[in-house]
Amino acid sequence: MVTEYGIKFTVNLINNHFGNLVAKVCENLLRRGPLNLQLIVRYTELTPQQVKNSLLILIQHNCVQAFSYEQDGGLEDGPKSNTQYMALFNNILHRMRFSKFLEIISREFDDKCKELLEGLLQHGRLTLKQMVERAKDMAERAKSRKIEGICEDLVQESLVKLLTARYVERCPASEPVLAARDKEETPAKKRGPKSARTAEESQTLEQRVLAAAAPMGAQRFSAITNNESSVSRETSTDDSPGMRVGAKRKYDALELHIEPAAEEEEVVLWRANFEEFIRCLRHKACIENVRERLDDGAATVLRAMLEATRSFENKVKTEKSVPLSLNNIFEEVMKSEEGRGMTLDRVRASLVQLGCSPSARGTDESYKIDLKKIIELAQNDEVESIVLKRYGRDAYRMFRLLSKNGCLVETDKIANTTFVEKKDAPKILYKLWKDEYLHMEKLVVAGARQSQFLLWKVNKPCLWKHVLDEMFHAALNLSQRVAYEREKEKEFLNLPVDKQIMSQEERLNRLKSVRIVLESSLLKLGDAFMLFHDFEESSLLKLDDAIMLSHDL
Amino acid sequence: MSRLQGPSLLKRKRPDSNSPSVSLTEHERLLYDLIQSKQDMAIWTRDMKRETNLPDNVVTKSLKSLQTKKLIKEVVNIQNKGRKHYIATEFEPSTEITGGTWYAEGNLDTEFINFLKKHCVKIIYEQKVATLEGVLDTIRRSRAFNIEFTTQQVEEIVNVLVLDNEIMEVKSNGIGEFGSIPVGRVCYTCTNKGGNKGEPKIGAMASIPCGVCPRISLCTPDGIISPKTCVYFSKWLDF
Numbered sequence: 001m002v003t004e005y006g007i008k009f010t011v012n013l014i015n016n017h018f019g020n021l022v023a024k025v026c027e028n029l030l031r032r033g034p035l036n037l038q039l040i041v042r043y044t045e046l047t048p049q050q051v052k053n054s055l056l057i058l059i060q061h062n063c064v065q066a067f068s069y070e071q072d073g074g075l076e077d078g079p080k081s082n083t084q085y086m087a088l089f090n091n092i093l094h095r096m097r098f099s100k101f102l103e104i105i106s107r108e109f110d111d112k113c114k115e116l117l118e119g120l121l122q123h124g125r126l127t128l129k130q131m132v133e134r135a136k137d138m139a140e141r142a143k144s145r146k147i148e149g150i151c152e153d154l155v156q157e158s159l160v161k162l163l164t165a166r167y168v169e170r171c172p173a174s175e176p177v178l179a180a181r182d183k184e185e186t187p188a189k190k191r192g193p194k195s196a197r198t199a200e201e202s203q204t205l206e207q208r209v210l211a212a213a214a215p216m217g218a219q220r221f222s223a224i225t226n227n228e229s230s231v232s233r234e235t236s237t238d239d240s241p242g243m244r245v246g247a248k249r250k251y252d253a254l255e256l257h258i259e260p261a262a263e264e265e266e267v268v269l270w271r272a273n274f275e276e277f278i279r280c281l282r283h284k285a286c287i288e289n290v291r292e293r294l295d296d297g298a299a300t301v302l303r304a305m306l307e308a309t310r311s312f313e314n315k316v317k318t319e320k321s322v323p324l325s326l327n328n329i330f331e332e333v334m335k336s337e338e339g340r341g342m343t344l345d346r347v348r349a350s351l352v353q354l355g356c357s358p359s360a361r362g363t364d365e366s367y368k369i370d371l372k373k374i375i376e377l378a379q380n381d382e383v384e385s386i387v388l389k390r391y392g393r394d395a396y397r398m399f400r401l402l403s404k405n406g407c408l409v410e411t412d413k414i415a416n417t418t419f420v421e422k423k424d425a426p427k428i429l430y431k432l433w434k435d436e437y438l439h440m441e442k443l444v445v446a447g448a449r450q451s452q453f454l455l456w457k458v459n460k461p462c463l464w465k466h467v468l469d470e471m472f473h474a475a476l477n478l479s480q481r482v483a484y485e486r487e488k489e490k491e492f493l494n495l496p497v498d499k500q501i502m503s504q505e506e507r508l509n510r511l512k513s514v515r516i517v518l519e520s521s522l523l524k525l526g527d528a529f530m531l532f533h534d535f536e537e538s539s540l541l542k543l544d545d546a547i548m549l550s551h552d553l
Numbered sequence: 554m555s556r557l558q559g560p561s562l563l564k565r566k567r568p569d570s571n572s573p574s575v576s577l578t579e580h581e582r583l584l585y586d587l588i589q590s591k592q593d594m595a596i597w598t599r600d601m602k603r604e605t606n607l608p609d610n611v612v613t614k615s616l617k618s619l620q621t622k623k624l625i626k627e628v629v630n631i632q633n634k635g636r637k638h639y640i641a642t643e644f645e646p647s648t649e650i651t652g653g654t655w656y657a658e659g660n661l662d663t664e665f666i667n668f669l670k671k672h673c674v675k676i677i678y679e680q681k682v683a684t685l686e687g688v689l690d691t692i693r694r695s696r697a698f699n700i701e702f703t704t705q706q707v708e709e710i711v712n713v714l715v716l717d718n719e720i721m722e723v724k725s726n727g728i729g730e731f732g733s734i735p736v737g738r739v740c741y742t743c744t745n746k747g748g749n750k751g752e753p754k755i756g757a758m759a760s761i762p763c764g765v766c767p768r769i770s771l772c773t774p775d776g777i778i779s780p781k782t783c784v785y786f787s788k789w790l791d792f
Contacts, residue, residue, distance in 0.1 A: 008774075292754065293744075345728065348728070349726065349728050349729055352726040352728070381754065381756060382756040382757065382758060382759075383756075384718075385754065385755050385756035385758070385759040386756060386758050386759045386764055386765070388759070389755070389759040389764065389765045390759075390764075390765045390767070393717075396717075397713065397716040397717055400716045400718070401716050404716075417709075417712065417713070417716075418713060418716060419655065419661065419663075419666055419709075419713050420661075421660070421661045422631060422632075422661075423634070435770075467758070470758070470763075470764075470769060471757075471758055473763065473769060473772070474758060474761060474763035474764060474769075476774070476780075477763050477772065477780040477783075477786075478761065478763070478780070480774060480779075480780045480781070481780045481781070481783075481786055481790075484780065484781045485790075509792075510792045513792045514790045514792065517789070517790060518790070521757075521760065521761045524757040524760070525757050525758065525761070527757060528756065528757040528758055
């Protein structure tokens, strides 16, 4: 779901991180869909060099994926017009979650792993050699001199750990080739909030490109490279990726910056695997939601189940957890500290609380949990709390009734069921409808006396999209306010001392509190985005692992 | 309301009179018979005029006199509070007119409803889990009300409590708290609010000004309403 304010917000993110030129290129790609170099130059009115550099930065940071179409014959005017660049909305959005990703790593692994991931997040993509150099730099700065060999070993060890846990992956192919048959439907597709359907179509294109670019299943998380020694000969520095390549042959100037070395030997680039982080955060969100709605016991059981089956589920947004037998669940529950006090009966009761009834598989009863349902409940909670705050208690009740029913209900019936005064009900419903929270239909009954009824319902797909757009809008507002507060502060500091109303200390304290409030709200909103955006869409991953889903433990 | 007998009834003057001994004028008699014929459904003044073909001032005058003779009374129809409805004194208005137990004089009796709601929550809270019948039974035994509630009425209250997110529906599994309730029966339990003083959790969006802003659709980065000029923001960030 890419909405108008979604684009504005992500462009703002890019603007804050990489400046306005990169943001301009990015915005055009987000709004118009995949474009080739000439078109980007035309639309952005930047020089080709500026566009190239911007694209290099975006590719380096995994925000843009290049691809091309299979050529039919010599009718095209050369390969240079054939490379398409596609902005990856999700990956740009992930940039606001880096702190969360790091938190996950620092909880599960040691500092070395955290440093490694930090490097990857900061630089987008790194070779092993670059990671080693970075680690050395860090060690030197920390003044704890270590022997180089050990440093390299340590980095490699951390990398293997993160690869095994799938938090790091091999970078995708720089320019996968798509079969030509889809060529017509893709160029310069408009992607806007108004054309929900086309946005969906281009998502399938996005999926196809990503699938084509992704390394083969086993290779993706494999630390073994054909020639690890190539690392020593590779010299690129990450901070200026554009500089060296800019001067390269024109038509493939937008290949990755390590291209020169690639001619001689294969160099493997690594990056953070956002999918795994999102999956992890999704599980966490489910567990926390269950804890809030039910109790600690249910949360413990759910966590144990998800942990036990982690290696078996490979879709980011699995709808149901992998089936587990009661004994297996119990065994896993016992592993955690809070689970040790639970009896088998308690575990079974929690499973029932979680809404899963045993399905007989063979001789053992096995359980699976409907994660999609949990996510749905969390989404409902979020929207309902907006309705409550914005429209009041009566509206909240009416909205919940319609949301639960899921079908059209007549005004008077709503008023009766929710105990709302008959004359107030239409007013409240109208307000909700005007703000796009409800869908309304008129029903005219021709009888002895013609009468008109108004029927209302909650149209979830539409509403969710609307709410998500409002959230993006709110997030954009928060980040702009942060910028504004900073600016104001600068102005204040430039004033002569006698004109300053508050003392410096007071001002700084105020700014600090303001930023804490704004930034923590932004983080919380980020979680809500995930709920409506990242946890929702269908998975982008390959299906070969899905076979494992049916694996019976 | 016109679907009853129609004009034929009106032309006939009723000879029998179990009606009061008070003497009535011809017009009053006509109107009274019409009103009485509607029984507990009452009738709207406009409909009377249409059915009797009497001029406005005659109807108004006759109604007044019938009222003073205590033969008819005015009732509020909750479907249309603005329209004057009359009913013969010997009838009590039907629930369709009054709105039933939950209405008092044509208005939703919120005080009564809220009291009953609180009472139900208390019962469910004390019993941890309760079935509808359990709640009804407890209410009956408590004698806190001088009205006898029907299952349907309590069900309506319980349903609205579910919509309020005060309680939630669960199915009995026959274990623990559900021990006394047959497996599969629908019961109610208080929602877990994480000790937040009984208030539901406020979502990420609802906790910032933009989430509840009535003007969000007019707010743009450089517009008249913008995050820089926003009064709600200023209030929120006033430290």
